[in-house]
Amino acid sequence: xxxxxxxxxxxxxxxxxxxxxxxxxxxxxxxxxxxxxxxxxxxxxxxxxxxxxxxxxxxxxxxxxxxxxxxxxxxxxxxxxxxxxxxxxxxxxxxxxxxxxxxxxxxxxxxxxxxxxxxxxxxxxxxxxxxxxxxxxxxxxxxxxxxxxxxxxxxxxxxxxxxxxxxxxxxxxxxxxxxxxxxxxxxxxxxxxxxxxxxxxxxxxxxxxxxxxxxxxxxxxxxxxxxxxxxxxxxxxxxxxxxxxxxxxxxxxxxxxxxxxxxxxxxxxxxxxxxxxxxxxxxxxxxxxxxxxxxxxxxxxxxxxxxxxxxxxxxxxxxxxxxxxxxxxxxxxxxxxxxxxxxxxxxxxxxxxxxxxxxxxxxxxxxxxxxxxxxxxxxxxxxxxxxxxxxxxxxxxxxxxxxxxxxxxxxxxxxxxxxxxxxxxxxxxxxxxxxxxxxxxxxxxxxxxxxxxxxxxxxxxxxxxxxxxxxxxxxxxxxxxxxxxxxxxxxxxxxxxxxxxxxxxxxxxxxxxxxxxxxxxxxxxxxxxxxxxxxxxxxxxxxxxxxxxxxxxxxxxxxxxxxxxxxxxxxxxxxxxxxxxxxxxxxxxxxxxxxxxxxxxxxxxxxxxxxxxxxxxxxxxxxxxxxxxxxxxxxxxxxxxxxxxxxxxxxxxxxxxxxxxxxxxxxxxxxxxxxxxxxxxxxxxxxxxxxxxxxxxxxxxxxxxxxxxxxxxxxxxxxxxxxxxxxxxxxxxxxxxxxxxxxxxxxxxxxxxxxxxxxxxxx
Amino acid sequence: xxxxxxxxxxxxxxxxxxxxxxxxxxxxxxxxxxxxxxxxxxxxxxxxxxxxxxxxxxxxxxxxxxxxxxxxxxxxxxxxxxxxxxxxxxxxxxxxxxxxxxxxxxxxxxxxxxxxxxxxxxxxxxxxxxxxxxxxxxxxxxxxxxxxxxxxxxxxxx
Numbered sequence: 004x005x006x007x008x009x010x011x012x013x014x015x016x017x018x019x020x021x022x023x024x025x026x027x028x029x030x031x032x033x034x035x036x037x038x039x040x041x042x043x044x045x046x047x048x049x050x051x052x053x054x055x056x057x058x059x060x061x062x063x064x065x066x067x068x069x070x071x072x073x074x075x076x077x078x079x080x081x082x083x084x085x086x087x088x089x090x091x092x093x094x095x096x097x098x099x100x101x102x103x104x105x106x107x108x109x110x111x112x113x114x115x116x117x118x119x120x121x122x123x124x125x126x127x128x129x130x131x132x133x134x135x136x137x138x139x140x141x142x143x144x145x146x147x148x149x150x151x152x153x154x155x156x157x158x159x160x161x162x163x164x165x166x167x168x169x170x171x172x173x174x175x176x177x178x179x180x181x182x183x184x185x186x187x188x189x190x191x192x193x194x195x196x197x198x199x200x201x202x203x204x205x206x207x208x209x210x211x212x213x214x215x216x217x218x219x220x221x222x223x224x225x226x227x228x229x230x231x232x233x234x235x236x237x238x239x240x241x242x243x244x245x246x247x248x249x250x251x252x253x254x255x256x257x258x259x260x261x262x263x264x265x266x267x268x269x270x271x272x273x274x275x276x277x278x279x280x281x282x283x284x285x286x287x288x289x290x291x292x293x294x295x296x297x298x299x300x301x302x303x304x305x306x307x308x309x310x311x312x313x314x315x316x317x318x319x320x321x322x323x324x325x326x327x328x329x330x331x332x333x334x335x336x337x338x339x340x341x342x343x344x345x346x347x348x349x350x351x352x353x354x355x356x357x358x359x360x361x362x363x364x365x366x367x368x369x370x371x372x373x374x375x376x377x378x379x380x381x382x383x384x385x386x387x388x389x390x391x392x393x394x395x396x397x398x399x400x401x402x403x404x405x406x407x408x409x410x411x412x413x414x415x416x417x418x419x420x421x422x423x424x425x426x427x428x429x430x431x432x433x434x435x436x437x438x439x440x441x442x443x444x445x446x447x448x449x450x451x452x453x454x455x456x457x458x459x460x461x462x463x464x465x466x467x468x469x470x471x472x473x474x475x476x477x478x479x480x481x482x483x484x485x486x487x488x489x490x491x492x493x494x495x496x497x498x499x500x501x502x503x504x505x506x507x508x509x510x511x512x513x514x515x516x517x518x519x520x521x522x523x524x525x526x527x528x529x530x531x532x533x534x535x536x537x538x539x540x541x542x543x544x545x546x547x548x549x550x551x552x553x554x555x556x557x558x559x560x561x562x563x564x565x566x567x568x569x570x571x572x573x574x575x576x577x578x579x580x581x582x583x584x585x586x587x588x589x590x591x592x593x594x595x596x597x598x599x600x601x602x603x604x605x606x607x608x609x610x611x612x613x614x615x616x617x618x619x620x621x622x623x624x625x626x627x628x629x630x631x632x633x634x635x636x637x638x639x640x641x642x643x644x645x646x647x648x649x650x651x652x653x654x655x656x657x658x659x660x661x662x663x664x665x666x667x668x669x670x671x672x673x674x675x676x677x678x679x680x681x682x683x684x685x686x687x688x689x690x691x692x693x694x695x696x697x698x699x700x701x702x703x704x705x706x707x708x709x710x711x712x713x714x715x716x717x718x719x720x721x722x723x724x725x726x727x728x729x730x731x732x733x734x735x736x737x738x739x740x741x742x743x744x745x746x747x748x749x750x751x752x753x754x755x756x757x758x759x760x761x762x763x764x765x766x
Numbered sequence: 767x768x769x770x771x772x773x774x775x776x777x778x779x780x781x782x783x784x785x786x787x788x789x790x791x792x793x794x795x796x797x798x799x800x801x802x803x804x805x806x807x808x809x810x811x812x813x814x815x816x817x818x819x820x821x822x823x824x825x826x827x828x829x830x831x832x833x834x835x836x837x838x839x840x841x842x843x844x845x846x847x848x849x850x851x852x853x854x855x856x857x858x859x860x861x862x863x864x865x866x867x868x869x870x871x872x873x874x875x876x877x878x879x880x881x882x883x884x885x886x887x888x889x890x891x892x893x894x895x896x897x898x899x900x901x902x903x904x905x906x907x908x909x910x911x912x913x914x915x916x917x918x919x920x921x922x923x924x
Contacts (some may be wrong), residue, residue, distance in 0.1 A: 030865065
């Protein structure tokens with residue numbers, strides 16, 4: 004008998020690359036339909052105000068303008084976007100309308116849609132629309148949200164939407180009895196996923212068939228179809244969302260935005276295909292923003308350096324509306340603040356504030372990037388205060404292997420209890436110290452060499468993945484012996500076609516080259532969930548494993564009929580089935596395709612984990628920080644493709660460095676976005692961070708899925724902000740500089756140095 | 767306005783407005799969609815094409831400016847087989863979502879054609895004009911450095 008396939012674990016070059024490196028990818032802007040028109044969206048230029056009037060008469064006079072869609076076209080009540088995650092009834096007041104009707108609440112909010120023969124004509128027409136907005140004072144930060152010069156939602160009466168509460172043990176008692184308590188305030192700036200391909204849709208309404216097709220779906224096509232069908236009063240079966248190549252997601256792309264409704268609605272109205280591709284400025288003011296939190300938290304520690312408790316208040320600025328997954332970040336900041344460490348007593352509140360800024364949603368490592376900055380900073384501050392080595396302090400408090408599964412804090416008002424599933428946190432921590440060369444590098448701590456102060460830092464993290472409840476896979480053994488796989492998972496650039504083909508090849512023992520992966524479009528399987536919370540490999544991959552078992556049963560049944568024997572007597576050997584000397588190739592087995600469908604159900608998260616260490620050099624003259632070495636070690640349980648996983652780990656770290664040093668969506672007091680181009684919004688470039696290393700381990704397989712894999716790909720970014728701030732603090736330890744705010748921009752670091760030196764001079 | 771130029775070895779013409787960018791002309795009028803638009807303000811570099819072998823941002827250039835010129839997009843750098851540079855991108859996993867990739871490949875091709883011995887600093891310096899959100903650049907730089915030998919040998923350049 005031949006050896007079974009072993010594609011899982013091999014660094015397979017990607018199938019996707021063959022088209023993408025030659026310019027043969029098919030992204031949504033590349034989709035064109037016969038007779039298509041082009042849409043451009045009129046967006047509010049005021050942050051907060053009441054719409055007095057909207058007059059599109061002059062725009063409609065322009066040759067080539069076909070229609071200007073306004074709230075009046077959408078029926079008596081403008082549909083609103085429901086919450087995909089944590090859909091609490093008390094949050095309904097904050098759902099975003101598909102078009103602003105009476106009030107605008109952020110700069111960039113859609114007010115009308117111009118449909119014209121070309122995008123250029125539609126853009127010309129925008130300038131001919133008379134929109135009169137009576138402005139009211141804008142709320143742009145926490146102080147204003149609380150002082151209430153105005154409220155965004157008058158019926159609600161307050162700019163606090165809801166408060167999440169994370170709790171465990173008895174924090175009040177723990178803080179009363181603790182040997183040492185330290186309180187600090189921290190701030191993490193607003194930034195965003197900023198994927199490279201602008202969003203877009205091509206929508207086509209087939210009047211006679213009563214059927215709507217939309218190209219440009221991503222991430223969560225099946226959920227979005229439900230929302231779209233309901234808001235257009237169509238049956239779900241009358242709507243197909245088609246996923247083409249997707250130019251990056253990182254949590255933001257593919258959530259249901261107003262445009263997900265507006266473009267199909269326009270196509271249905273004008274009865275012609277309509278195409279819309281956003282531009283970058285538009286993207287920056289319309290796609291989900293993220294992070295933007297501040298907090299006032301306390302840590303309680305025993306004399307021997309044991310962590311006891313965390314408590315405090317977090318404020319998350321969610322912008323003008325609560326978007327589909329807008330609660331995830333603010334909730335995670337509270338629930339996951341303990342990270343990979345033991346804290347028996349937790350009392351953290353996270354209040355979501357509505358402000359006149361672009362609404363926010365998840366961005367890679369939602370809440371985790373923020374909360375790791377807070378926690379890892381607190382730990383280094385504690386180490387300095389208590390004069391305990393920061394390595395020893397972390398080792399003393401990491402959750403031990405024997406404590407697994409280890410529950411995280413409970414959370415209200417929408418329960419999402421979870422526990423760390425498995426891991427040897429200490430082993431990975433120690434390996435990181437060794438690979439990084441901590442003992443040697445620590446000799447540089449605080450040293451001034453050639454005009455730069457050197458600092459090092461370390462931090463540990465946990466990365467949740469594999470959100471349930473299920474994922475579906477449909478396997479079709481075609482009559483030529485090839486295998487077509489249809490999946491509810493979706494591709495956002497992570498190499499899904501390659502990874503799933505590896506899993507399917509091993510599970511079915513069919514040749515990798517004969518497998519085609521189809522994904523992300525609603526026509527593929529009955530119900531799909533898509534790509535979020537690092538779930539595709541675990542959920543979609545496990546569904547393939549289950550479906551493969553079913554397919555083998557179907558093959559045995561078909562062969563049994565052929566061989567006139569019982570299915571159990573059939574032997575499957577790669578592409579051949581046999582029974583007592585009789586053999587048939589799968590390509591000759593059946594006149595009709597053999598088709599099976601299976602769903603993998605799982606409600607337990609996977610928890611990948613790791614430790615990172617870094618070495619930086621700070622220029623005291625400019626405040627610029629050079630990253631001299633950055634090492635990440637993560638245990639993901641089981642790797643499907645080391646090549647793609649390694650790539651995601653490195654890419655994620657560099658995104659984290661962008662959040663730590665560069666990226667900032669800045670608003671003025673009137674709610675105008677000041678960073679509307681790549682010249683203002685700085686992202687990491689090829690010359691910024693050359694020294695990044697990553698090692699992935701398969702130390703502790705996940706006990707909760709048949710692959711043993713843990714969701715991965717977000718992890719790299721999670722502790723970066725905390726580690727960078729700690730490294731800067733270490734470099735400037737002679738000044739006791741303690742960064743409490745991101746980004747660590749040159750002016751901020753320079754100012755911290757100036758202030759510390761001035762303080763020392765006067766002391 | 768009529769504009770006529772050579773695109774990937776073929777003479778093409780298009781009837782465009784004076785304000786039409788080269789990128790829009792290539793993508794919309796000539797339906798070569800390998801050239802991508804990531805920002806349309808000249809920062810991200812996804813739209814980089816070669817005009818007379820020089821890397822330029824097709825979003826910042828008007829179509830009528832290439833009258834009589836030789837324009838090469840990512841589609842023109844290979845036939846059915848991947849070019850050595852494209853194969854190197856695949857080997858090093860220098861792309862994830864693939865959206866920025868055409869701009870990196872055209873930029874790197876122009877660099878290595880002129881400077882086949884470019885060192886890592888030079889490669890990073892030149893590529894700093896292109897944004898990639900997925901890879902963190904490490905594998906892109908590795909891919910470009912690894913492809914140098916093909917250009918140094920004066921081998922297959924396009």
